[in-house]
Amino acid sequence: MTDRPAGVTLLGATGSIGRSTLRVVARHPDRFRIVALTAARRAESLDELARDVEPDFVVLAHGRPEEFDPEWTGEWRYGSDELAAAAAGVEAGIVVNALVGFAGLKSTLSALQSGRRLALANKESLVAGGELVLEAWRSGGGELVPVDSEHSAIHQCLVGRPTEEVSKLVLTASGGPFRSLPADQFQFIRPEDALAHPTWSMGDKITVDSATLANKALEVIEAHLLFGVPYDRIDVVVHPPSIVHSFVEFRDGSTIAQMGHPSMEIPILYALAAPERLPNEFRSFDPIADGPLEFEPVREVEFPMFGLGVAAGRAGGTQPAVYNAANEVAVRAFLDHELSFGGIAAVVETVLTEMDPRPVGSLADVEAADLEARARARETARCVS
Numbered sequence: 169m170t171d172r173p174a175g176v177t178l179l180g181a182t183g184s185i186g187r188s189t190l191r192v193v194a195r196h197p198d199r200f201r202i203v204a205l206t207a208a209r210r211a212e213s214l215d216e217l218a219r220d221v222e223p224d225f226v227v228l229a230h231g232r233p234e235e236f237d238p239e240w241t242g243e244w245r246y247g248s249d250e251l252a253a254a255a256a257g258v259e260a261g262i263v264v265n266a267l268v269g270f271a272g273l274k275s276t277l278s279a280l281q282s283g284r285r286l287a288l289a290n291k292e293s294l295v296a297g298g299e300l301v302l303e304a305w306r307s308g309g310g311e312l313v314p315v316d317s318e319h320s321a322i323h324q325c326l327v328g329r330p331t332e333e334v335s336k337l338v339l340t341a342s343g344g345p346f347r348s349l350p351a352d353q354f355q356f357i358r359p360e361d362a363l364a365h366p367t368w369s370m371g372d373k374i375t376v377d378s379a380t381l382a383n384k385a386l387e388v389i390e391a392h393l394l395f396g397v398p399y400d401r402i403d404v405v406v407h408p409p410s411i412v413h414s415f416v417e418f419r420d421g422s423t424i425a426q427m428g429h430p431s432m433e434i435p436i437l438y439a440l441a442a443p444e445r446l447p448n449e450f451r452s453f454d455p456i457a458d459g460p461l462e463f464e465p466v467r468e469v470e471f472p473m474f475g476l477g478v479a480a481g482r483a484g485g486t487q488p489a490v491y492n493a494a495n496e497v498a499v500r501a502f503l504d505h506e507l508s509f510g511g512i513a514a515v516v517e518t519v520l521t522e523m524d525p526r527p528v529g530s531l532a533d534v535e536a537a538d539l540e541a542r543a544r545a546r547e548t549a550r551c552v553s
């Protein structure tokens with residue numbers, strides 16, 4: 169037990185993970201104190217959260233609404249550069265990166281370079297930054313604890329055992345809303361269908377990624393980077409109830425799984441407090457009431473975003489960043505009714521084919537690949553229906 173509550177900088181406070189984090193922190197005021205909150209554009213929501221939480225400061229990354237007169241009279245900072253500065257701030261022992269997309273990369277690097285504990289929800293930053301993020305983790309001496317439920321599960325199952333003892337990681341996937349949809353029905357999928365996730369309530373981008381299984385490909389890359397396990401020893405299995413969050417199979421024949429109800433508050437609490445386990449108010453898994461625990465294979469042909477992503481991870485270099493950038497653009501176009509559901513994979517495949525993998529030596533290399541992939545994806549999306 170520490171004397172003072174640990175300072176928490178919460179990047180992406182107005183989002184789904186951000187609000188879950190605030191609920192978790194509110195239950196443990198003796199352990200955690202919010203130092204900073206950030207949002208992209210939703211100034212009113214940020215103002216409301218700040219009045220409730222009383223942080224040291226808030227950051228609005230994009231825009232400075234002229235009409236807006238905040239009720240919270242504390243310090244307001246503006247501009248996306250302030251995000252990475254907040255992630256390195258001296259008062260924060262813990263940085264929760266709940267930003268969405270590539271926009272979170274500089275903050276991930278900054279938190280790790282400053283030796284903070286990074287509770288990482290923003291998987292896109294790890295996928296795109298790859299070795300750069302791992303180097304920042306090694307050299308900064310901080311901690312990286314995943315928030316994604318699958319990686320939190322693996323972290324908990326491994327309890328520090330070395331990679332040599334692991335024969336396989338098995339990530340579970342809910343399968344999303346189209347898990348059993350016949351292939352000939354995919355052409356009729358609308359954004360509102362894709363946003364209706366059966367088990368998890370999340371932000372729009374990750375909800376669409378869950379429907380295409382791009383999210384699972386990003387998670388395979390994330391698992392490879394976080395745990396150092398080769399791609400051919402990482403499997404994915406569909407598990408619709410989302411109770412078993414992942415398995416670790418050890419070389420002695422034992423398989424250890426982590427289970428829990430599908431609420432992100434459980435892995436968030438773990439990421440804030442690990443290895444300590446703090447009390448939580450959730451009902452735990454009941455093997456009779458919550459069974460049976462079904463598993464199915466991934467339908468890779470119907471969900472090409474899965475294979476494309478894993479192949480990009482295997483190719484390495486800038487390819488994961490290219491996959492991520494093209495996906496971000498295609499998902500936006502789909503949500504804006506400018507691209508079909510099937511068009512997402514068509515755009516991403518075209519961009520990956522057009523761009524050869526390049527080595528990553530610096531942040532500039534990743535940023536250049538991200539920028540080029542976005543431009544190509546926008547162009548391709550205009551031609552693909």
Ligand SMILES: NC(=O)c1ccc[n+]([C@@H]2O[C@H](COP(=O)([O-])OP(=O)(O)OC[C@H]3O[C@@H](n4cnc5c(N)ncnc54)[C@H](OP(=O)(O)O)[C@@H]3O)[C@@H](O)[C@H]2O)c1
Binds near residue numbers: 291
């Ligand atoms: N939601 C889940 O259950 C879940 C589970 C596992 C992993 N994750 C991962 O966690 C991350 C966050 O997901 P989410 O579902 O919480 O997303 P979300 O609900 O869309 O929230 C995103 C947050 O980031 C801010 N933001 C968005 N774009 C930004 C930008 N360019 N610059 C600065 N701030 C920006 C948003 O601010 P505004 O409100 O102002 O737009 C909001 O606070 C994603 O990487 C996702 O893959 C989420």
